[in-house]
Amino acid sequence: MIDGDDFKAFVAAELERVRTRSFGLTTDVLDDAGLTAQHSRLMSPLVWDLAHVGNYEELWLLRAAAGIDPMRPEIDSLYDAFEHPRAERPALPLLRPREAGDYISLVRRKVLDSLDSIRLTPEQPLLDGGFVYRMVVQHEHQHDETMLATHQLRRGAPVLPDTDSAPPPPPTGPEILPPEVYVEAGEFLMGTSTDPWAYDNERPAHTRDLPAYWIDTTPVSNGEYATFVTDGGYDDPRWWTTEGWEWRNRTGQRSPAFWRREGGEWFRERFGRPEPVPPDEPVQHVCWYEADAYARWAGKRLPTEAEWEKAASWDPASLTKRRFPWGDEPPTPERANLGQGRFRPAPVGSFPAGESPVGARQMLGDVWEWTATDFTGHPGFCVFPYREYSEVFFGTAYKVLRGGSWATDPLACRTTFRNWDYPIRRQIFAGFRCARDA
CATH class of the missing domain: 3.90.1580.10 (paralog of FGE (formylglycine-generating enzyme))
Structure with missing residues (x-):
């Protein structure tokens, strides 16, 4: 099991790897219209998924783990998966693609900066074994798979590699x-x-x-x-x-x-x-x-x-x-x-x-x-x-x-x-x- 500084380096690398994947399914391949459209009522607009993974990261890695004050508390309800069904999300005042990208990138910078001060201690269940970091990395990967399902439902010219x-x-x-x-x-x-x-x-x-x-x-x-x-x-x-x-x-x-x-x-x-x-x-x-x-x-x-x-x-x-x-x-x-x-x-x-x-x-x-x-x-x-x-x-x-x-x-x-x-x-x-x- 990785621990201490090695674990923090591992977390930083995996957070960057999953974010590269997320951008590769969103802002790297689609314009604003493609990101904000709802390609199926079964799925969220891709820009919702993108901002959601950043908001989840802020909730758990900045607020819960590092004790940092909320950055954008007014958007929490917009990206709460249980408050708004997928079919309703296009009507919400969602962050536009550029704003969403800026927000999640700022969250990420603060998370990486906070790693040095985090103690992975068994006295705090969220931090025991680095659980909360593993949870957030997996969560974003799971949403990336959801984004791939959205791409499968999307109409239009292919944008993913073959x-x-x-x-x-x-x-x-x-x-x-x-x-x-x-x-x-x-x-x-x-x-x-x-x-x-x-x-x-x-x-x-x-x-x-x-x-x-x-x-x-x-x-x-x-x-x-x-x-x-x-x-x-x-x-x-x-x-x-x-x-x-x-x-x-x-x-x-x-x-x-x-x-x-x-x-x-x-x-x-x-x-x-x-x-x-x-x-x-x-x-x-x-x-x-x-x-x-x-x-x-x-x-x-x-x-x-x-x-x-x-x-x-x-x-x-x-x-x-x-x-x-x-x-x-x-x-x-x-x-x-x-x-x-x-x-x-x-x-x-x-x-x-x-x-x-x-x-x-x-x-x-x-x-x-x-x-x-x-x-x-x-x-x-x-x-x-x-x-x-x-x-x-x-x-x-x-x-x-x-x-x-x-x-x-x-x-x-x-x-x-x-x-x-x-x-x-x-x-x-x-x-x-x-x-x-x-």
């Missing part, structure tokens, strides 16, 4: 990999009590005992999902829950978001560029209802959240838990498709070096994976440091997603990390894999 800065290793062909891997019955450790990056909903570590099950070796591919579509999967109520069938009828959807069929071939729109749907990539932009229907059609089901985490992290030979599927070493381009290196998923079967203890591939990166589980706290859950990060979302309205996507930064991804969303959401970079009882 090159691979991190091409994946050659995939193992599906004819060589087994379609499923077996996870033996028994106890495993779920969640964490020690990871300094972990949010409250990942804590505490606790023992779960699961029966044996099978889980897909790789996420479901575009080609496999296209077979479900052409087999009439969207037209057969047998495969859908009551709520899912109602969603299908109400929306008229008959394929993943951004797909269209032309001349017997599937095409997709990816960040403003039309292209044939690659059959070997994991399917993405499907909602929970679609994933659940496919699993039923395939004679399987979605894995529970506990099944997903056990398959991703538990080593049955040593009876130990791994922070990442391959071990505790940080992600690399050889192990996982993370960090916006490719702007799309890698082919299924990629990253043999990132294989989990039971042999599952691509459990981190590529696509978020829907699970069968509603979002709630682990046994012994305690709010920290605020209810609005996790607890206010607990209940049956949200489904848990696991594993991160190609758009998720490595600092915001681990085998215990939990994401959640409404089962109707399709703009997120989500896919799935299936499971079945042994």
Whole structure:
């Protein structure tokens, strides 16, 4: 674990790295009109996200951690994600792009100046292990992934690169990999009590005992999902829950978001560029209802959240838990498709070096994976440091997603990390894999 001056240098570098990413998705690529427009009612104007990450940083790193008086208290309510729904944000008196950029840059300068006087002491829970700094860095990376979803919904000329800065290793062909891997019955450790990056909903570590099950070796591919579509999967109520069938009828959807069929071939729109749907990539932009229907059609089901985490992290030979599927070493381009290196998923079967203890591939990166589980706290859950990060979302309205996507930064991804969303959401970079009882 990094501590002292080394940790402060690490924080400064990571704050700069994430801000470079944020500007690369906003002011570096779009004019004021593109930044202030609402490209979808599902999303905020990009200029809101930009000012919001700076306001969040001010709240937690200047006011809470350093005890510095508020800079712009009059804008706090504008950038409170719980006070104003996304659909209402364009009507707010938001900071204009240049003003937003100046504000968040001034916040950053003050944060960097304050680092020298900060003591990372266990007596102050926010500063213990540098938690509040890790939280703020992850928060901005999470908003950058949200910005990428906004770019996917944006109409107009492409502005994001279409090159691979991190091409994946050659995939193992599906004819060589087994379609499923077996996870033996028994106890495993779920969640964490020690990871300094972990949010409250990942804590505490606790023992779960699961029966044996099978889980897909790789996420479901575009080609496999296209077979479900052409087999009439969207037209057969047998495969859908009551709520899912109602969603299908109400929306008229008959394929993943951004797909269209032309001349017997599937095409997709990816960040403003039309292209044939690659059959070997994991399917993405499907909602929970679609994933659940496919699993039923395939004679399987979605894995529970506990099944997903056990398959991703538990080593049955040593009876130990791994922070990442391959071990505790940080992600690399050889192990996982993370960090916006490719702007799309890698082919299924990629990253043999990132294989989990039971042999599952691509459990981190590529696509978020829907699970069968509603979002709630682990046994012994305690709010920290605020209810609005996790607890206010607990209940049956949200489904848990696991594993991160190609758009998720490595600092915001681990085998215990939990994401959640409404089962109707399709703009997120989500896919799935299936499971079945042994």
